[in-house]
Amino acid sequence: MIKVGDNIPLELGGYAHIKAVLGSGGQGTVYRAAYRDKEYALKMYFKNKLKRPELFRENLASLTECSIENNSFVMPLMLTEDTRDGFGFLMELIPSDYKPFSDILNARVKFSGLYSIVNAAIRITMAFRELHNSGKSYQDLNDGGFFIRPTDGDVKICDCDNIAPYGDHLGIAGKPGYMAPEIVRGEKAPDKLTDRYSLAVLLFRLLLRGDPLEGSRVLKSVCLTEEAERRHYGFEPMFVYDPEDATNRPVRGVHNNIIKFWRIMPEYIREAFTYSFTTGLHQPEKRLIEKQWLDLLIRLRSDICACPCGGQSFVQSYEKDEDGKLICPCGTHFAPPLCLTDGKSRVLLCDGTRIYDDDLAATAEVVRNKLNPSLWGLKNHTADTWQCTLPNGQEKQIAPDSAAPIFTGTRLSINGAMLEIKEYTE
Ligand SMILES: [Zn+2]
Numbered sequence: 001m002i003k004v005g006d007n008i009p010l011e012l013g014g015y016a017h018i019k020a021v022l023g024s025g026g027q028g029t030v031y032r033a034a035y036r037d038k039e040y041a042l043k044m045y046f047k048n049k050l051k052r053p054e055l056f057r058e059n060l061a062s063l064t065e066c067s068i069e070n071n072s073f074v075m076p077l078m079l080t081e082d083t084r085d086g087f088g089f090l091m092e093l094i095p096s097d098y099k100p101f102s103d104i105l106n107a108r109v110k111f112s113g114l115y116s117i118v119n120a121a122i123r124i125t126m127a128f129r130e131l132h133n134s135g136k137s138y139q140d141l142n143d144g145g146f147f148i149r150p151t152d153g154d155v156k157i158c159d160c161d162n163i164a165p166y167g168d169h170l171g172i173a174g175k176p177g178y179m180a181p182e183i184v185r186g187e188k189a190p191d192k193l194t195d196r197y198s199l200a201v202l203l204f205r206l207l208l209r210g211d212p213l214e215g216s217r218v219l220k221s222v223c224l225t226e227e228a229e230r231r232h233y234g235f236e237p238m239f240v241y242d243p244e245d246a247t248n249r250p251v252r253g254v255h256n257n258i259i260k261f262w263r264i265m266p267e268y269i270r271e272a273f274t275y276s277f278t279t280g281l282h283q284p285e286k287r288l289i290e291k292q293w294l295d296l297l298i299r300l301r302s303d304i305c306a307c308p309c310g311g312q313s314f315v316q317s318y319e320k321d322e323d324g325k326l327i328c329p330c331g332t333h334f335a336p337p338l339c340l341t342d343g344k345s346r347v348l349l350c351d352g353t354r355i356y357d358d359d360l361a362a363t364a365e366v367v368r369n370k371l372n373p374s375l376w377g378l379k380n381h382t383a384d385t386w387q388c389t390l391p392n393g394q395e396k397q398i399a400p401d402s403a404a405p406i407f408t409g410t411r412l413s414i415n416g417a418m419l420e421i422k423e424y425t426e
Pocket residue numbers: 307308309310311328329330331332
């Protein structure tokens with residue numbers, strides 16, 4: 001048995017000094033450990049719990065050498081020696097401002113706003129795209145493996161020890177609900193296509209806070225025995241909003257989140273989930289690829305709208321009055337916001353709107369003038385100066401940390417991109 005204070009020899013020399021137990025699971029225990037003046041997490045496996053320990057260790061060794069260009073994955077860094085107490089590996093510690101996804105799902109932790117939620121969805125999708133591009137699959141997708149920073153939606157993905165090249169199956173069963181139906185039925189080993197199913201489940205859970213297959217049918221199973229679970233997630237899976245079959249709809253009082261959030265989702269997101277959990281349920285090769293999800297999620301982020309009361313929603317979800325104003329659930333009627341457009345897509349400019357680059361760094365933010373709050377500006381969060389042309393033709397330079405005035409007809413040149421502020425368009 002490993003105890004606090006023990007030294008675990010590492011394969012490349014030196015020791016990991018055990019400082020505390022962080023948690024224990026089916027496969028092993030995770031410790032906080034010091035190595036060369038720095039603290040890490042050390043995962044040690046119960047050898048008898050691994051189906052094929054040699055294969056597992058071999059895969060781990062290759063993971064320590066693999067370079068997936070994505071810092072969301074908390075990858076194995078260094079293996080321990082094979083000791084009497086088993087073996088394991090060192091990885092980065094999860095910073096304390098990252099919270100378990102399960103705490104977000106059960107509402108113990110709340111996001112700072114819609115931007116953080118959609119950014120988390122984008123980060124997870126980007127991470128999976130890079131993983132799949134490197135020829136590997138995650139295999140064991142479930143909400144225990146994800147940590148999210150609620151203030152901005154940054155993501156750390158753990159349990160990376162099960163990542164393996166396509167075709168290799170480490171004997172990880174995965175978690176019901178996240179596993180593709182063909183795995184639940186025992187017909188297939190995890191691969192890119194089954195990961196894509198799990199990704200759709202994860203995005204659904206993140207955006208709608210519920211299970212895409214758990215509706216009234218599932219509730220009728222008095223207790224979810226293993227057999228019932230195999231039926232609901234493997235042999236007779238049924239999307240809660242299947243357009244052709246209403247027998248598994250969410251139940252008011254039980255699935256309130258899904259009912260509430262489904263209503264505010266733009267049509268293109270509802271369509272993507274409907275496709276994923278009808279056609280994609282039965283035809284793995286037709287599942288949405290990561291790039292398709294990314295395009296949809298970036299569009300979703302550009303549709304975030306805010307009422308003067310501070311409440312946020314997606315712009316499509318507001319009722320409109322006869323003057324075309326948007327009606328917030330708080331009762332306020334407000335004019336649709338102006339948009340920033342590059343001619344192809346547009347983003348709404350509401351109070352507090354943030355604009356992001358491809359690496360999810362905020363490049364601009366809508367701010368109010370301190371002296372005259374009715375004047376809005378677009379603050380430059382980049383290190384470059386923007387060129388701005390006001391509607392009257394006047395040219396201005398917008399230095400970092402200063403703001404361009406938000407008027408219809410203002411044009412901006414940001415890093416070679418030509419943008420214009422226009423009236424709201426759908
Ligand atoms: Zn409001």
